[in-house]
Amino acid sequence: xxxxxxxPGNSVVTDLGRFRGPRxxxxxxxxxxxxxxxxxxxxxxxxxxAPLLEVTALDFRMRATTDLLIxxxxxxxxxxxxxxxxxxxxxxSVRAGETVALRRIDxxxxxxxxxxxxxxxxxxxxxxxxxxxxxxxLRLIEGRELKTFRNVPPIRQPYFDLPLFRLxxxxxxxxxxxxxxxxxxxxxxxxxxxxDLLYNTEYTVSAWSNHIGLRLxxxxxxxxxxxxxxxxxxxxxxxxxxSRDELLVLHRGRGVTAxxxxxxxxxxxxxxxxxxxxxxxxxxxxxxxxxxxTAKYRAALxxxxxxxxxxxxVFALLGIGDQPGNPPSNQPSNxxxxxxxxxxxxxxxxx
Amino acid sequence: MPATPTxxxxxxxxxxxxxxxxRVVTSSPDREANWATVHAxxxxxxxxGIDGVHGAVPTYDSLLVEFDPGVTSARQVRAFVLLGLRxxxxxxxxxxxxxxxxxxxxxxxxxxPDLERVAEQQQLSVEDIIALHTTKSxxxxxLGAPAGSPMMDGPDFPFPVxxxxxxxxxxxxxxxxxxxxxxxxxxxxxxxxxxxxxxTPLTVxxxxxxxxxxxxxxxxxxxxxxxxxxxxxxxxxxxxxTQ
Numbered sequence: 300x301x302x303x304x305x306x307p308g309n310s311v312v313t314d315l316g317r318f319r320g321p322r323x324x325x326x327x328x329x330x331x332x333x334x335x336x337x338x339x340x341x342x343x344x345x346x347x348x349a350p351l352l353e354v355t356a357l358d359f360r361m362r363a364t365t366d367l368l369i370x371x372x373x374x375x376x377x378x379x380x381x382x383x384x385x386x387x388x389x390x391x392s393v394r395a396g397e398t399v400a401l402r403r404i405d406x407x408x409x410x411x412x413x414x415x416x417x418x419x420x421x422x423x424x425x426x427x428x429x430x431x432x433x434x435x436x437l438r439l440i441e442g443r444e445l446k447t448f449r450n451v452p453p454i455r456q457p458y459f460d461l462p463l464f465r466l467x468x469x470x471x472x473x474x475x476x477x478x479x480x481x482x483x484x485x486x487x488x489x490x491x492x493x494x495d496l497l498y499n500t501e502y503t504v505s506a507w508s509n510h511i512g513l514r515l516x517x518x519x520x521x522x523x524x525x526x527x528x529x530x531x532x533x534x535x536x537x538x539x540x541x542s543r544d545e546l547l548v549l550h551r552g553r554g555v556t557a558x559x560x561x562x563x564x565x566x567x568x569x570x571x572x573x574x575x576x577x578x579x580x581x582x583x584x585x586x587x588x589x590x591x592x593t594a595k596y597r598a599a600l601x602x603x604x605x606x607x608x609x610x611x612x613v614f615a616l617l618g619i620g621d622q623p624g625n626p627p628s629n630q631p632s633n634x635x636x637x638x639x640x641x642x643x644x645x646x647x648x649x650x
Numbered sequence: 651m652p653a654t655p656t657x658x659x660x661x662x663x664x665x666x667x668x669x670x671x672x673r674v675v676t677s678s679p680d681r682e683a684n685w686a687t688v689h690a691x692x693x694x695x696x697x698x699g700i701d702g703v704h705g706a707v708p709t710y711d712s713l714l715v716e717f718d719p720g721v722t723s724a725r726q727v728r729a730f731v732l733l734g735l736r737x738x739x740x741x742x743x744x745x746x747x748x749x750x751x752x753x754x755x756x757x758x759x760x761x762x763p764d765l766e767r768v769a770e771q772q773q774l775s776v777e778d779i780i781a782l783h784t785t786k787s788x789x790x791x792x793l794g795a796p797a798g799s800p801m802m803d804g805p806d807f808p809f810p811v812x813x814x815x816x817x818x819x820x821x822x823x824x825x826x827x828x829x830x831x832x833x834x835x836x837x838x839x840x841x842x843x844x845x846x847x848x849x850t851p852l853t854v855x856x857x858x859x860x861x862x863x864x865x866x867x868x869x870x871x872x873x874x875x876x877x878x879x880x881x882x883x884x885x886x887x888x889x890x891x892t893q
Contacts, residue, residue, distance in 0.1 A: 321716060322696070322705035323862055324798030423857060432796045433838050435857050485665035485673045530794055530801060530832075532707030532714025534671035554795025555707050555714075564668030567719060592669035593719045600720045 300365040300450055302414070304443040305398065308357030312418060312437040312445070315348045317426035321555045327535060328428040328551050331510055331574035332409050333567075334471060334599055335373040339413035341607045342370030342390050344614050349417040350427045352439070354410045356577075359401040361412075364444075367393040368415035368451040368619065374407025374575055375473055388470055390415075390610070392453040406473040407575030415619070416449025431510075431552065451619060469602060471571065475580045479569040480587045480595075484538065486560030493520040497538070497546075497563060497584050505545060506578040510552035513573055514545040515582060522560055530556045536565035548573060566592035568599060660687055662735060664728050667714065672727055674713040684711040685791060687735075689867050690743035694734040703727060708867070709792040709801070749869045749891035750787075753835065754876040754884055755826050755848040757783075761878065764814070764845035768828065772807050779847065780875055782806055783826075788833060788871045796840035797855055798863040800871060804833045817843030824850045826873065837863055848873075851884035864889055 304310075315336065316329025330336030330353055337347040345351075352359075354373075371378050371387045378385045381397035387410075393399055401410055420427035420437050429436025439445075487494050502517035519540050533539075537549045539559040548565060550573060565573060566587060576582060660678030667673045674691065676684035692708040695715065702721030707714040717727050757780050758765040769776045788802035804811070810830045818841060821827070825836040827844035834844065837855035855863055865871070869891070876884070 318704040318716075321707045321714075322692070324793035324795065325862070326795075327704075327716075424860070424862075430797075432840050433855060433857050433862070482666060482668055485667050529710040529712070530792070531673070531709050531712045532671075534667045534714060534716065536668050536670075556709055556792070556794040556801075561667065564671075566669050589666050589669050589724050593723055596669060596719050 300447045301444045302367065302399075302418070302447060303362045303364060304360075304439045304441060304445070305362055306358060306360040306400075307439040307441055307443070308359040308401075309355040310359055310439040311353050311429045312350050312420040312439070313353045313428045314350050314420075314426055315428075316551060317424050317428050317430070319424045320426070320430075321532065323424065324555055325424070325430060325433065326511075326552050326555060328430055328510070329426065330409075330411065330428075331551055332373055332407075332411070332571045333574075334571045334603070335409070335574075336411045336413075337603050338388065338606065339370045339372040339411040340417075341603055341610055342372070342388065343368060343413035343415045344390075344610060344619060345413055345415065345417055347603070349413065350420040351414070351417070352412040354401055354404070354412065356404055356408055358403070359410075359412075360398055362398045363393045363395055365395050365447065365450050366452050367447060368449070369393055369399065370413050371401065371410060372413075373410035374404045376404045376410055377402040392451070394453055406475070408577050409574055414447055414449075415451050416447060419446035419448075432554075471575075473575055475577070476583075477572045477576055477580065478583055478585050479572055480566045480585050480592060481536075481538065481563040481569070482566065482587060482589050482592060484561035484563045487562055489522050489524055489560045490520045490540075490562055491523040493523070494562060496520045498586055500583070502546060502582045502584075504576045504578050504580045504582060508576075508578065510550055512550055512553060513548045513576065515548060516545055519543065519546060520562055528558045528560060530558050533557045533559075533561060534564055536567070536570055537561045538563040538565065550574070567596045568592065660684055662687070662731075664731060666724060669719045669724065670717060672715045672717075672724055672731065674715065674731055676711050681711070686743070687738070688713040689792075690738050691731065691734050693743060694738060695730070698730070698734065700727075700730055703730070707792075709794070746868065748789075749865070751865055751869065751871045751889060752892050753826070753850050753852065753871060753873050753889065754880070755784075755850050755873050756876055756878050756881050757848040759878065761881075762826070762846055762848040764827075765847040768807075768811055768845050768847055771811065772809055774808070779805075779807075783828075783833075783847065784873045784875055786872075790865050790867050790869050790871060792867050793863070794834070796836070797838040799834050799837055800863070800865055802833045802871065804828050804831045811845055813843040814845065817841055818846075821846060822849065824852065824854065826850060849881075850889075851881045852887055852889045854889050856888060864891065 316327040379400045385391045496518045500518040502515035505514040539547045660676045665673040688708040692706040695706045702718045704716040769779045782805045790800040794801040821842035825846045826848040829844035
């Protein structure tokens with residue numbers, strides 16, 4: 300059971316991240332749009348943290364060698380399976396031999412493909428997330444065969460005409476003028492009155508942006524002191540002003556320590572928005588509080604939990620696999636890429 | 651990491667750092683005590699295994715504690731941090747015998763393209779710079795970016811070393827660098843703005859091993875000059891503790 304990469308574009312196998320990494324000097328990495336990645340896995344009947352494919356910007360094609368069930372989320376795109384047009388944000392059946400094509404990623408930047416039962420990937424510190432600095436992970440190349448673990452016979456109508464998504468989940472908005480919520484950073488006072496520029500400026504995403512950080516052009520707050528800062532751990536989402544040219548917003552690939560003052564920190568929810576920002580997109584920042592940001596994050600997790608319960612019901616009706624949310628029990632656990640157990644991650648709040 | 655109990659913990663301040671992290675900063679004039687405290691606290695948080703706490707990144711006088719806001723909250727994590735500090739006051743950090751690492755380095759030339767520039771800036775000879783760099787036993791203060799770099803207090807140069815005006819797009823693995831009052835070895839190739847004065851042929855980072863790097867904060871490290879023709883002899887060997 301496998302799938303074969305025909306056109307890799309810019310794609311990797313990843314998961315929600317290497318949460319033990321920062322303690323050892325490695326960035327967390329993992330899916331940049333965490334909500335879309337979780338949703339894809341849930342829609343495919345997988346645990347949130349199962350390895351899945353992240354496709355960035357470029358067209359992508361793969362062929363199934365076995366019957367599969369997949370779900371594609373993230374940035375809007377043109378999805379076809381065996382030439383048939385299919386919906387994103389819904390489970391999709393793929394017959395053995397058929398080609399899955401993702402074309403014209405538009406409005407956003409990153410798409411996610413989850414495969415029911417997941418795919419095989421190497422693991423470092425409990426995660427398969429690629430780390431470009433240490434040279435770890437699975438960047439997909441043409442002809443690469445990815446082992447899959449579940450054969451899912453094609454699903455018959457009418458169940459999969461059900462718009463699962465509308466039963467609970469709000470599909471994220473993708474726009475070229477995003478509002479990104481931030482909380483004041485621990486060093487905001489170092490910027491004096493210029494800190495307010497962050498909230499009154501429309502910034503433009505530079506082409507020199509990646510999983511490590513986004514560079515934004517626009518009016519820049521200025522640090523008022525010149526004292527040397529000792530290296531400190533910096534959070535994902537930290538906004539720094541390292542040069543006179545651009546604002547730097549660190550994302551999941553960020554080096555864990557740095558010596559620049561942290562002006563503000565992007566909320567966990569808004570990091571997903573930044574993950575989808577394309578070069579040239581406009582960004583404005585809105586100030587929020589930590590309790591408000593936490594509440595929004597938990598609300599999103601609750602939506603995913605509702606989706607999981609819907610998917611679970613539908614899958615049970617169709618007799619697909621085990622209960623979503625558990626690794627398949629009819630496979631030896633080493634099929635999941637030597638992971639002895641699924642890393643414990645957020646069960647949605649309230650569950 | 652302190653080998654003896656540290657009964658008097660320096661005062662700390664806890665700052666919000668977004669919805670998924672806190673920054674804990676020690677604010678005493680005693681740099682050693684600050685450093686010992688943030689590393690002891692990171693160790694305590696590791697051992698405590700608190701639900702939703704991913705881990706902590708200790709450096710010199712600060713600690714970044716990362717957590718999952720779906721499971722816990724900034725308020726709860728702050729309470730755990732304060733509890734940890736209290737407990738450390740009574741028990742001290744667990745004693746750990748530091749290990750020592752000996753690092754062979756080829757200085758200058760293609761291995762250390764900034765050696766002469768650093769010598770000029772320090773108003774010393776290249777030989778003086780090498781002597782000062784190899785004389786000292788360095789305490790590894792923390793693991794930094796990229797990839798578990800051993801961050802150390804620098805050699806006893808007369809002046810701080812300015813960073814490069816134009817950072818290099820790639821510095822090779824094994825590069826031995828200085829900047830400000832700090833010293834470091836690059837475990838993996840990465841962009842860098844520090845002055846590269848030499849390179850070790852040893853493999854520092856091994857992604858097939860756990861832990862990825864052989865040292866922990868508190869271990870000590872010494873540099874030893876070797877000649878360019880010896881580079882190949884060491885190449886492929888892993889950095890290992892000498893005792």
